[in-house]
Amino acid sequence: MDSAISDARTPLGASADNGLKIVVVGGFGVGKTTMVRSVSEIRPLNTEETMTQAGETVDDTSEVRGKTATTVAFDFGRISLDARNVLYLFGAPGQERFWFLWDRLFSGTLGAVVLVDTRRIDDSWYAIDRLEHHGTPFVVACNDFGGARHSPESVREALDLDPEVPLVFCDARSRESSKQVLIALVEHLRTRIAGHAAPPRQEFV
Amino acid sequence: MSRPGRDDSPDRLYTVTQGRSRSASDTPFDLVTLVVAECEPTRGMQSEHSAILRLTQAPTAVVEVAAELRLPVSITKILLSDLHAAGRVSARHPYTAAVPDPDILEQVLVGLRNL
Ligand SMILES: Nc1nc2c(ncn2[C@@H]2O[C@H](COP(=O)(O)OP(=O)(O)O)[C@@H](O)[C@H]2O)c(=O)[nH]1
Numbered sequence: 001m002d003s004a005i006s007d008a009r010t011p012l013g014a015s016a017d018n019g020l021k022i023v024v025v026g027g028f029g030v031g032k033t034t035m036v037r038s039v040s041e042i043r044p045l046n047t048e049e050t051m052t053q054a055g056e057t058v059d060d061t062s063e064v065r066g067k068t069a070t071t072v073a074f075d076f077g078r079i080s081l082d083a084r085n086v087l088y089l090f091g092a093p094g095q096e097r098f099w100f101l102w103d104r105l106f107s108g109t110l111g112a113v114v115l116v117d118t119r120r121i122d123d124s125w126y127a128i129d130r131l132e133h134h135g136t137p138f139v140v141a142c143n144d145f146g147g148a149r150h151s152p153e154s155v156r157e158a159l160d161l162d163p164e165v166p167l168v169f170c171d172a173r174s175r176e177s178s179k180q181v182l183i184a185l186v187e188h189l190r191t192r193i194a195g196h197a198a199p200p201r202q203e204f205v
Numbered sequence: 206m207s208r209p210g211r212d213d214s215p216d217r218l219y220t221v222t223q224g225r226s227r228s229a230s231d232t233p234f235d236l237v238t239l240v241v242a243e244c245e246p247t248r249g250m251q252s253e254h255s256a257i258l259r260l261t262q263a264p265t266a267v268v269e270v271a272a273e274l275r276l277p278v279s280i281t282k283i284l285l286s287d288l289h290a291a292g293r294v295s296a297r298h299p300y301t302a303a304v305p306d307p308d309i310l311e312q313v314l315v316g317l318r319n320l
């Protein structure tokens with residue numbers, strides 16, 4: 001068992017008491033793990049959740065024995081924001097079976113980043129559809145793989161994106177660029193709750 | 206990086222949880238609940254329990270425990286529930302709300318800008 005524990009762990013401070021979640025979703029090879037690695041203070045780790053074919057997570061191990069279970073793997077990194085808040089960034093596959101686990105794993109998530117490769121834009125449709133269905137706020141980030149640069153308008157149109165959803169361009173290999181994507185998401189969340197909390201303020205000048 | 210759990214035969218998973226099952230309501234642990242050991246591992250303790258107590262000397266999220274132990278999240282939660290019920294670990298659950306607290310969002314923004 002001990003050998004399974006990695007030696008290079010970076011422990012959190014003793015006062016850490018609030019874990020927060022942001023999920024990066026997108027198709028295979030779109031740069032999810034790269035983005036997590038760019039901003040994480042730990043080497044990305046991966047783990048998995050097990051569920052039965054009925055979409056239930058397995059905590060009755062007899063289900064595992066019966067081999068009726070399948071697993072969904074995801075990776076994650078960590079950002080200590082301050083003495084108390086710790087942000088966990090998850091890279092999760094957008095494939096169909098993953099969404100069965102969404103409520104179980106990612107309820108309470110602050111929001112999501114949909115990572116898009118503009119050469120394979122239709123890979124993102126399903127993720128956007130599911131996030132809308134779950135009412136999870138998100139931003140769309142187009143990862144730069146070189147080649148022709150698409151205009152924001154054409155990407156919005158191809159994704160049939162709600163005008164209020166932010167669209168940003170990024171390079172997941174860059175820490176600064178990935179950080180700006182997360183900031184765009186949190187600013188979007190702030191705008192949304194400001195809109196929910198109170199009717200638009202009347203400005204007097 | 207090797208995928209966790211791939212060498213976990215169903216029998217191993219059955220053994221680590223002693224074949225018990227729990228309903229979701231018994232395991233209020235979130236993926237990012239921070240777990241803190243309240244005691245040292247003792248001789249004769251189940252090896253997964255000792256490993257968790259060593260790992261969680263500093264606050265450690267459920268998902269980190271699962272990754273380090275190479276166990277599925279749901280199995281990890283069962284182990285953590287046992288330790289919690291025995292008072293061997295404490296749990297710092299995330300502040301959750303349907304709409305995130307504006308103060309916390311502000312703290313997140315400050316933290317991200319300082320990266
Ligand atoms: N050119 C370029 N390559 C990238 C970028 N982000 C990721 N990659 C590369 O794309 C490949 C797949 O990235 P990965 O993060 O593993 O994708 P994942 O399957 O979504 O986790 C890797 O070889 C990365 O180095 C990017 O912004 N630009």
Ligand SMILES: [Mg+2]
Pocket residue numbers: 032033034075091
């Ligand atoms: Mg990946």
